[in-house]
Amino acid sequence: MKLLITSLIAFVFYSNAFAQCLQADYSFNGNANDGSGNNLHCITQNGVALTSNRFNNTNSAYQFDGIDDRIEFPVDFDFPIRTWSMWFYADTITAVPSVIMDNDHNNIQFGQTEIVLGEIQGVKNLNFLLGANAFTTQINEKQWYHIALVREPTGSSFYLDGCLVFAGTDTSNDHSIDGFFTPALGTGRLQNQFFYKGKLDDIKVYNCALTQNDISVLADSMCFSVALHENLNKEEFLVYPNPTLGNVIVNVKQESLLKLYNNIGQIIFKKEIPIGKTEIMIEMNGIYFVVLESDGKIFGNKTIVKH
Ligand SMILES: [Ca+2]
Numbered sequence: 171m172k173l174l175i176t177s178l179i180a181f182v183f184y185s186n187a188f189a190q191c192l193q194a195d196y197s198f199n200g201n202a203n204d205g206s207g208n209n210l211h212c213i214t215q216n217g218v219a220l221t222s223n224r225f226n227n228t229n230s231a232y233q234f235d236g237i238d239d240r241i242e243f244p245v246d247f248d249f250p251i252r253t254w255s256m257w258f259y260a261d262t263i264t265a266v267p268s269v270i271m272d273n274d275h276n277n278i279q280f281g282q283t284e285i286v287l288g289e290i291q292g293v294k295n296l297n298f299l300l301g302a303n304a305f306t307t308q309i310n311e312k313q314w315y316h317i318a319l320v321r322e323p324t325g326s327s328f329y330l331d332g333c334l335v336f337a338g339t340d341t342s343n344d345h346s347i348d349g350f351f352t353p354a355l356g357t358g359r360l361q362n363q364f365f366y367k368g369k370l371d372d373i374k375v376y377n378c379a380l381t382q383n384d385i386s387v388l389a390d391s392m393c394f395s396v397a398l399h400e401n402l403n404k405e406e407f408l409v410y411p412n413p414t415l416g417n418v419i420v421n422v423k424q425e426s427l428l429k430l431y432n433n434i435g436q437i438i439f440k441k442e443i444p445i446g447k448t449e450i451m452i453e454m455n456g457i458y459f460v461v462l463e464s465d466g467k468i469f470g471n472k473t474i475v476k477h
């Protein structure tokens with residue numbers, strides 16, 4: 171099998187090992203319904219409108235106007251072990267904070283969960299909050315990002331574009347003394363201020379703690395600290411020649427999902443491959459990362475160079 175890599179290949183669906191703990195799944199493809207089977211459908215409010223997603227597919231994400239738009243969840247997902255995963259694209263980030271998601275009220279048992287944007291002295295920031303674990307990192311307007319928050323009884327972990335950016339050990343379950351019992355997207359816990367202007371998509375809530383590798387799968391963005399330093403099962407597959415002039419043979423011992431990333435962590439190619447040899451062609455010179463997944467888990471990765 172010979173595959174010519176020229177552009178992004180259409181994404182394929184495959185089952186993830188962590189799918190069994192998915193509690194709510196909002197693809198925002200045409201509506202705000204929950205696709206997990208639990209029927210936890212969201213309610214859109216004040217004109218929040220369907221828009222294009224990160225692949226430029228129409229009616230596949232929601233646009234918030236920054237004035238009064240919000241999307242309400244039917245329940246508060248107050249799980250002692252939980253993961254939130256989502257994509258966002260902020261049109262503007264200003265000195266007035268804007269809230270992507272706020273799950274915080276006086277009866278919540280396992281801590282508030284908040285994702286807040288704000289500008290301080292010209293720097294645009296993304297703020298994660300889970301209980302009293304907090305982390306701030308600089309981001310850009312008008313760019314899609316994947317974020318994930320993981321809460322465990324021992325602490326919380328925050329991920330940006332598939333990479334762990336913060337691990338906190340606070341277990342105080344901090345929360346506010348007011349707020350709605352059902353969380354919302356696009357506004358703060360009182361749901362009348364801090365409105366978000368931008369897009370949101372693919373909101374997923376799990377009642378388990380996803381791992382770094384799980385989140386790399388969701389983010390379709392290899393974390394380089396994993397790609398370069400984690401010693402995975404490198405004998406499970408062969409990749410040659412390396413360096414290469416263009417053709418690369420990938421030889422695997424199990425059916426796999428092959429992903430090829432460029433040197434800034436963007437996925438440029440994704441394909442299910444059978445047991446044995448698959449030949450791929452790389453056109454552009456550069457450094458690439460071949461990542462193999464099976465059942466939603468990364469089992470190997472290698473760096474290759476195209477001259
Ligand atoms: Ca509106």
Ligand SMILES: [Ca+2]
Nearest residue numbers: 197198199230
């Ligand atoms: Ca979508």
